[in-house]
Amino acid sequence: MGLEVHAQITSNSKLFSGSSTHFGADPNSNVSLVDTALPGMLPVINEHCVEQAVRTGLGLNAKINLFSRFDRKNYFYPDLPQGYQISQFQYPIVGEGEIEVELEDGPTITVGIERLHMEQDAGKSIHDLDPNATYVDLNRSGVALMEIVSKPDIRSPKEASAYVKKLRSIVVALGTCNGVMAEGNLRADVNVSVCKVGGYDKFRETGDFSHLGTRCEIKNVNSFRFIEQAAEFEARRQVNLIEDGGVVDQETRLFDAETGVTRSMRSKEDAHDYRYFPDPDLLPLKLTQEYVDNIKANLPELPDQKKERFVSEYGLKAYDAGVLAAEADKAAFFEEVAKGRDAKMAANWVTQELFGYLNKFDLELADSPVSSKQLGGLIDLIANKTISGKIAKDVFQKLIEEDDADPAVIVERDGLKQVTDTGAIEKVVDEIMAANPDQVEQVKAQFAEGHKKPKALGWFVGQAMKASGGKANPQAVNEILKQKLGI
Amino acid sequence: MSDLTKLTLTDAVKGLKAKEFSSREITQAHLDVIEKANPALNAFTEVTSEHALGMADAADTKLAKGEGGLLAGAPLGVKELFCTKGVRTTACSDILSNFVPTYESTVTQNLWNEDAVMLGKLNMDQFAMGSSNETSCFGNVINPWRREGEDTQLAPGGSSGGSAASVAADLCLAATASDTGGSIRQPAAFTGTVGIKPTYGRASRYGMVAFASSLDQAGPITKSVEDAALMLEIMCSADEKDSTSLKIETPKWTDSLSNGVKGMKIGIPKEYRVDGMSDEIEGLWQQGIEWLKAAGAEIVDVSLPHTKYALPAYYIVAPAEASSNLARYDGMRYGVRQEGDSLDDVYSTTRAEGFGDEVKRRLMIGAYVLSAGYYDAYYLKAQKVRQRILMDFEEAYKECDALLTPTCPSAAFGLGEKSADPVEMYLNDIFTVTANLAGLPAMSLPVSLDKQGLPLSLQVIGKALDEDTCFRVSKVIEDAAEFDAKASNWWS
């Protein structure tokens, strides 16, 4: 599989006109005369979009082409006002690069980037407002997009979604695309082909695409889940087709999220001669190395760099570091929690408890009921032995349920403080020992047999913890038990 | 009062400043002449009388206070190609026959900023595609000139036929025009008027209906070289709204156009001596050479070896760009939409009905030469040939400061005479098209009448950005030629 990801460049105004890129405005309000392609209207490029494309290219470890050019891709469609899309077909601004993609089950793959180019988005056609007509809104028309084309290095639906996730984390960290897939600001065209066992390896050896089978392009898939579903369905469809003696036709298909199937797009069938040629309304885009170097010097920390830092600075495991570094907001949250605290413990609490909770209820970090300050406070209480890790989980639950609660206040209010008063613990232990002489003998016997940690000891710890309502410091309980049992 | 229409733009502006007459007077004088002449000449597609008189009164108010811009109160005509706010702009095509822009082209805005007055819109070949003004949806423009003793209707040239005819017949003091392959200079030559196409990028293309983006340039058609300099220096400007607009200051050509040609080297390209060129054209060219020599210029022979390939290259590049530029005329957002039983049917019927035959022919050639498998053989090749042609000029300009050539291979021809064979019509632009391909400034000015009493013109091609030399050379020829013939007024 190879993916073409369209990412909307974060900018105030459009690629070639001064109208706003703001989402959700009234129809045709963020539209200039240029976007409408009125007679005599001409494009003038937005310098910020160029900078954003270069920044993204650098973030993808890719070659920046100092010479690039805008071509016209000619076709008729009601939401394409000019009758052509301005796109960098022949000479893209960014050439080859590669990124590391972490898969959920552990391994990391390298996905090659073929190119990145700038182009205009089209307007929006709305088909369901009138049974006999299509309504056209040009608000999106002319918004700057980056098309990021991968090499055919992706071999499963999971890899495809992991790749897009990684791409998203990079562009979001760079501030070059907000990554909001629900608004269509990041969407993927998924190219799927299937081949016989060994065909892919032959392709890698020879570079000959004929080993890969005919590809179908599934247009505009706009969620990670849909990318997986669409790829899954399409691969199966092609395999079934071939097994039934059929042939895969190269075509453009649409993914229907409702039914989970892909279907052929009829309207594009005969429109494959785009008659590309250089846009004579624009000049070639020439950049200086100095310009590129200057952008490079001011790049923000990228997810991979952040991940490395999390490993070296905080001693996190690579996987946890990767999860935390993938998204800027998550990384920032973690760093706030970890600041001045045990970083591993912070990482555990953020990834296990907090992200576990958010995932379960499909929440974004921004919607988290627990702030970094609250979580930090909770960890402080564990660290200074005010509460045990177990009690902390209960407190965490209360933090979720209550608004703006202070964990220290909750602990105080609900009497959850850990008992470290040895006198009180001794009293509890004495009572248990008195009530269970058989168990006492058993522990002693096991110890005498040479068991450094007699099994029955665990039973006593459990009983003591239970009797204290979980508040007893388990370490203190252990010490006192050992002492009293004489082991 | 009708004498006011005989003035040059320069003299009219002086008279207005000196309050010898008012803008209302000279504007009304032109409106009166248009009313009489236009039914015969068909130069104006729309006369905006009320609008014109309103602008005239506003100019008069300023002039009365000793204010007003460089063109204060001067009535002008505007080619249909320039978008004018609130005034229908059609490019003389049915597909735009109801289009009223809500915006103004930069070139015309520059004129109104200097308080000029708009008389109305001028006829042209549809989308500027033509050399005889026979492709307009408003019908042919008729050349004011006739062969002596004949009443055959002659073509005014194209595509700026309306601009040329109206200036020649004194229907306006000057007119805006545009030139993609000779569309200013050839009609100027056919009508005994002066026209100049500036260096590509001098005049903004914003708000000018595009034909071929890399070739289109606006320029004026006027009654004198001085008028052309005055118009052009106002029409040109650095425009942020056009990416191909040169971000440089426009020189004040009116200050230097009388500086003469002493010490200049004028190149005579041998390739412009084409087969079948008449003795008259040959003689005229020689006469021009003599005048320039007499004024102190040195004449040098130069060679532009790729001249003969200019037209074929042009007929790839221009239709290719046009096929894409005119895709926006699809009846979806503006213009005339035809009914159809599907979206595709609406598209193809709208465009089949909306465009004229020559436009359709060129759009199809354009789509063909850009289509898969042909791009390298045609478009890319043509752009390389274009580079060769530019290199020819650069080589020649090592030897000289400007080139002198005839503007056209013949005088005005009769309507319908060349419309049967597209290629024969295209050959009319053989001397003018090279300057478009190379982006160079080129000027045409009338020099004499041929045996049949029709005007003949010479062309001066300058180096890039050196309109100044074009004006100076042209001024010397103009002064020497003393061309003051006018078409006999058969229309009123």
Place this chain on the structure above:
Amino acid sequence: MSVTPDDVRKVARLSRIKISDERVEPMAQELNGILNWIEQLNEVDVEGVEPMTSVVEMSLPMRKDEITDGNRSDEVLANAPNSADGFFVVPKVVE
């Protein structure tokens, strides 16, 4: 290279220009007439020549990323053959 009637149909289709069957053959001839004349370009040696981009050396001018336009849907829709509720209304698109 010679333009066939099929080429004419294809190009007419790409250009979205309806052409009647009886016009196809004459149009093929017209286009051939023009293209045959254009063929003489093959005589030109363009080895090593870069295609022309612009006559005056200049860089692509850029504008600042500012919102300077928009909120003029009245103007945008002013010449529309059909519009409703702020949208352009066009013939039904079948995907």
